[in-house]
Amino acid sequence: MQDGTFISVGHPQETPRGDAYARDCPTRQLLDRIGDKWSVLILLLLGEEEMRFSRLKKRIDGISQKMLSQTLRSLERDGLVTRHAFATVPVTVSYGITALGRELLAALRLMIDWAETRMPDVVEAQRSFDGRAALAH
Amino acid sequence: MQDGTFISVGHPQETPRGDAYARDCPTRQLLDRIGDKWSVLILLLLGEEEMRFSRLKKRIDGISQKMLSQTLRSLERDGLVTRHAFATVPVTVSYGITALGRELLAALRLMIDWAETRMPDVVEAQRSFDGRAALAH
Numbered sequence: 260m261q262d263g264t265f266i267s268v269g270h271p272q273e274t275p276r277g278d279a280y281a282r283d284c285p286t287r288q289l290l291d292r293i294g295d296k297w298s299v300l301i302l303l304l305l306g307e308e309e310m311r312f313s314r315l316k317k318r319i320d321g322i323s324q325k326m327l328s329q330t331l332r333s334l335e336r337d338g339l340v341t342r343h344a345f346a347t348v349p350v351t352v353s354y355g356i357t358a359l360g361r362e363l364l365a366a367l368r369l370m371i372d373w374a375e376t377r378m379p380d381v382v383e384a385q386r387s388f389d390g391r392a393a394l395a396h
Numbered sequence: 397m398q399d400g401t402f403i404s405v406g407h408p409q410e411t412p413r414g415d416a417y418a419r420d421c422p423t424r425q426l427l428d429r430i431g432d433k434w435s436v437l438i439l440l441l442l443g444e445e446e447m448r449f450s451r452l453k454k455r456i457d458g459i460s461q462k463m464l465s466q467t468l469r470s471l472e473r474d475g476l477v478t479r480h481a482f483a484t485v486p487v488t489v490s491y492g493i494t495a496l497g498r499e500l501l502a503a504l505r506l507m508i509d510w511a512e513t514r515m516p517d518v519v520e521a522q523r524s525f526d527g528r529a530a531l532a533h
Contacts, residue, residue, distance in 0.1 A: 279508075280437060282458030287433060289511050289518060294431025296424060300417060321419030338521025359517055366506035371416075373503045374426050380496055381426060384475025 292337065297322060297330045299367055305340060305356040306364045312352050339363060429474065434459060434467045436504055442477060442493040443501045449489050476500060 279286045292298060300319050304310055310318075316327055331354060334340035339360035345351045356364065416423045429435060437456050441447055447455075453464055468491060471477035476497035482488045493501065 280441075280456050285519070286511055286515060287437075289515065290436060290508070291433040293507065293511065294433060294436065296428040296431060299427060299431065300424075304417075319417050336522050336525040337518050338525075359514060359521070362514070363507070363510050366503075366510045369503035369506055370430065370500070371427070373500050374423055374430065377496060377499070378423060378426065381474050382422070384496070385473050388473040388475075 289337075292333060293363060293367070295330070297326060298334060299371070301327075301330060301334060301354075302339065302356060302360055302364045302367065303371070305354055306361065309343075309353050309355040312354070315354065334360070426474075429470060430500060430504070432467070434463060435471060436508070438464075438467060438471060438491075439476065439493060439497055439501045439504065440508070442491055443498065446480075446490050446492040449491070452491065471497070 279290060281287070297319070300322075301315065304315060304318055312327070312331070315331075316322060316324065319327070322330075331340060331342070335342050335354075339357055341355045341357055343353045343355070345353065416427060418424070434456070437459075438452065441452060441455055449464070449468070452468075453459060453461065456464070459467075468477060468479070472479050472491075476494055478492045478494055480490045480492070482490065
């Protein structure tokens with residue numbers, strides 16, 4: 260992987276170094292995974308403490324067993340989450356966050372803080388939009 | 397909408413004020429929309445300059461007409477993007493970013509900076525994971 264395959268969008272006056280706008284850019288795929296709401300919720304929980312699979316499932320209302328397994332595996336593969344299996348009967352599996360995951364989490368928190376703070380503005384915008392749409396019909 | 401419906405995850409020592417972990421929490425739905433890779437790419441482009449639909453489509457390789465329309469409409473409804481139609485023949489439509497959208501973009505940039513900087517670590521983690529998975533079979 261070359262630096263040239265990364266996007267650089269913080270400096271609009273420069274030509275982007277890479278290109279997340281290109282469909283095969285790995286950064287685009289990474290963006291899709293790290294922005295996924297399940298990934299975000301899992302990283303937030305593991306940022307608080309190590310947690311067993313069953314506990315994660317309980318905390319994240321509505322996630323299926325399969326989706327939780329898949330997302331954890333994807334996070335583990337990306338080096339964001341660690342998995343520990345304990346030789347109990349039955350085997351218990353616990354998940355934690357890596358240093359890399361914690362770095363990402365710090366960035367994600369800003370996005371979440373924004374959502375938390377600005378939700379009323381978003382709801383207001385939606386009402387206004389829906390009102391205009393209703394008038395147009 | 398009450399403050400009580402928002403999540404607060406930055407303070408693990410406190411009981412969360414709201415609950416994005418609950419399936420019907422609007423913040424969870426908002427998280428899903430703002431983390432979406434198409435939304436991120438569109439906001440990044442509009443953060444540079446106002447842009448026509450056709451130009452956006454050209455810049456974002458692989459996005460379908462329908463997906464671009466839907467995502468722009470969703471961003472407009474959330475108050476993140478503005479839409480201007482000009483009475484040319486045929487009508488031309490231009491999109492810009494709102495102040496609210498620009499705020500979100502600032503938070504998203506950190507996530508993108510992380511992805512840009514840490515992509516080699518992620519790739520290394522993937523290689524290591526795949527190597528272990530291959531050994532296990």
